Amino acid sequence: METTQTSIFRSARSLRIMTVLAVAAFAAAWNFTFLSPVLKEVAADAGVSKAAAGQLVLVSAVVAVVFLVILGPLSDRYGRRPSLMLGLGAMAAAAFGSAATSSFPVLLGLRAISGVGDALVLPSAYAAVSDYFEGKDREVALNVLLVPLGAAVVAGLPVVVLVSEVTNWHVAFLVFGLFNAGAMAAVPAALPGVTLKRVAHPHLLAHYRESYGEVLGKPAVIPILVAAILGAATWNGMVVYAGSFFEDELGAEGTAKALLFAALGASYVSGGGIGVVLARRLPPWPIAVPSGIAAMALPVLVVSTTAVVPIAVLLALIFAASRAPGVGALNNMILDLAPHSQATAISVHGVVFMTGAAVGAGAGGAAIAIQGYVAMGAVFSLLAAGALFALLAPASMRARSGAMSEAPVEGARLGPSG
Template identity: 25%
Template structure:
C-alpha cells in the first residue's frame, strides 16, 4: 500500500478518518454526560466502571485484532469494528440501570478496539515512519475534533433532552463510515498462510481480565487481602506463566515475545503504560470536579474541557510536522511530558473557589503536553520493528496504554472514594460537635448526603429538605459545602498522583529511550549495524 499513488492514499485516509470520527464522537460525548446519567440511573460506586469496561474490552480486542490484521488485512476488522460499535451504542441508549450501561459499554469497547487498532496500523501501511508524523497529526486532529464537539454536545443533550440521545445521535455516522470503508478501502490478499494462536489469545485474556478486575474491586467491594482479590491475582499469575510458555512454542504467537528484546519497543510500551495511567486516571475525573466541586452546568463543563482538546490538536499537529521535517522525536517527547506534569500539578491546587478560567488554563497545559507526546510513542514502536509485525506492534502500544489507563482509573477511583469518605466523616463530626441540639433524624440525613452524587443535582436536594425549619436547612447547606470540600480534597489527590505517574514517564524517556533514525521506507530493513541491533527481534 506504500506505493499507491497519493490521490488513492488520500481517499483511503478519508475513509479511515470517517471510521475514527464515528468511534471518537461516541466515546468523547460520554464524559460530560456521565454525571447526569449517574444522577438518573444511580450507582456512583460504579462510576469508574463505565470507563474501565470500555478500556478492558477494547484492550483485549486491540491486541488480538492486531495480529489477525497482520494475517488477513485491516479492512474486514475495521468493518466488523464499526458494526459491533454501532450495536453497542444502540444498546447503551436503552440502558435501564448502571449495570446494563456498563455491559453495553463493554460491547462498544470490543468494536472500538477493532477500529482504533486497525486505523492506526493502516496509516503505517500507507506511509513510512519518517512521513507518519504529519499524518498522525491529522488523525489526532480528527479525534480532537470529536473531543471538542462531543463533550459540548453531550452536555447540551443531557441539559435539554433525554440522555439516551447521547448514544444515538451519531449512529448515522456509523453507516456512512461503514460504506466509506467498504467501497474505498482496498482488500489485501495475504500470500503466506499463518495459524491462529487460539491458546495464546485465551491465556492473554485470562491474564488481563482477572488483573484488571482485581485492581478495580480491591479497596472497594473487597479488601486487598480478601480471598476474592488474592484469587484473582493467583489466576493472573498462573495464566501469565502459561501464556509465556505457550508463546515460546507456537509458530505464530499472538504477541511475539522476541519483540521485547528490542529496547526501544519495550521502553516505549512501559512509558505508554505510565502515560495511560496518569492521563486517563486524572482527566477522567475532571468533569466531575468541574460539575461537582465548581458547580458548573454540564453544558458549560463541555466548554471548560474544550481547550484541552484544542490544545491537544494543535500540539499533535505541530509535533507531527516537526518529527517529519527533522526525523527527531526524543526532545519533543520530553517537552510534552514536562508540560503535562506542570498542568496536572496545577490541577492539584484547584479547590471550591477555583474559577472556570483557571480550570481552562490548566486544561490547555495538559492538552498541549498530551498532543506533543502522545503520538510519538506509537511512532517509536512502529519504527523499531519490522513492517511485517506492524499490526501486533501497534496494538501492543494501545494494549499497554489502555492497560495503564484501566489500572490508573481503578486505583485512583478507589483512593478517591476512601479519601472522600474519611474527609467527609471527619468534617461532619466537627460540625455536629459545634452545632447544639442535633436530632437523630438529622444525623440520618447527614448519612444520606454522604454521596458526591448529590452535588450534581443540589437544587433537587435542597427542595427535598425545603420543609425543614430554617436552622435545619442552614445545617443541610453546611453539610453540602463540606461534601464539596471533601470531593475537592479527594480529587486533588488523584490529580497529584497523575502528575507523579507522568513524571515517571518523563524520567524513563530521558534515561532509557534511545533515539534511532526514522526509516524512510516500509521496505527498508536497517541502515546501519547500530539500527540493526536496535530493531533485531530475535
C-alpha cells in the first residue's frame, strides 16, 4: 500500500496505477459528453430535432443510473479490473456501432450500451483509488482523477469537433472506439491485483444488503446526495447545451467552438489542481461550500452577459474551474462514510450524479424551448441553490460526517485477486 503523499507522484508503481485509472476516467467522461459539440449535426443526419437528439444523452444517463445500482456492489465483490475491462469494452462497442449508423433508434440503443459502460467504469476507477491509497493520499488521488474528467473537455471534445469538421461525426465515434479498446487492453497489465477489504458474503442478495446498508444507513449521507444530484443537474445541463449556446448566442462555430470547449476543460483541470492543493490542507466540507456558491451564482450570469462575449466566456471559465474542487470534496465525503463498500458508495453517488445529469438535460431543454437560454441559466442557478442549501445542513449531520472523515480508512493488501 502506498501511504505517503509523495508516493502518488514519485513512485513508478503509483504513477502506473494513476495513469490507467485516469485513462479510464477520461474515457467515461468523454463518453458522457461526447455528443455535446455535434448534437446539431447528429440531429440533422438522424432526421430529428435538436431537442430529440438531446435524448441520446438522456437515455445514456438513465441506463447508467439503473446499472450503477446493480453493478457497483459487484465491483466490491469481484474486483475492479473485470469491471473496468467490461465497461471500456462496452463503450468501445457502442462507439464502433455509432460510427456505422445514422438511424436514431439504433443510436438510442447504442447510447444505452454506452451507459452500461459508464456504470461499470466510473465507480470502479474511483473505488480503485481506495484499494491502492489511504488517508490524505486517497483524498489527493481522488482530486487528481478529476483532471482527466476535465481533460475530456480539453482534449476529447475538441477532437470530436475537429474530426467532425474534417470528416464527419461518424469518424469521431470511430476514434473514440479505438481509444476505449486500447484502454481496455491496458487495464490487466497496469493494475496490480488486490485482496478485497472484506470477505464477500456467500449469498449475493445479502452482499447487496450489506453494501448498501453501509452507505445508505447513515443520516449524514442524505445532504451529500442531495447536493450531488442538484449540482450534477446544474453542471451537466450546462455542458449538454454548451455547444448550442456557443453557436446561437456567442456566434462560435467550428474551430472557435472547439477552442471554447478546450478553454472550459482547461479551466476544469485548473480547478482540479486547486482541489488537489486544498485536499492536502482542508477537510472536504469547507471545499464543497464555496464551489456550491459559485455554481449558484454563475449560470444565470453567463447567459445574461452574452451582449459582451468576453465577459460571458470569462464567467463560464470561472464556473468550470469552481466545479472540480466541489466534486472531489463530495466524493471524499461519500467514501469516508463507507470504508468497506467503496464502489457501492461511488455507485450511489454516481446514481444521483446521473439522475442529476438527466434532470439537467431535461430541464435545460424545456427551459430553452419555453424562454430561451436565459431561462435555462435561471433554472440551473435555482438547482444549484438547492444543492448549496443541502450542504448547509444541520451542524449535527455535518459533525457526524466530519467524525467519519477523521477515522482511518482500512487499507487493502496487495494480493493475487481482483
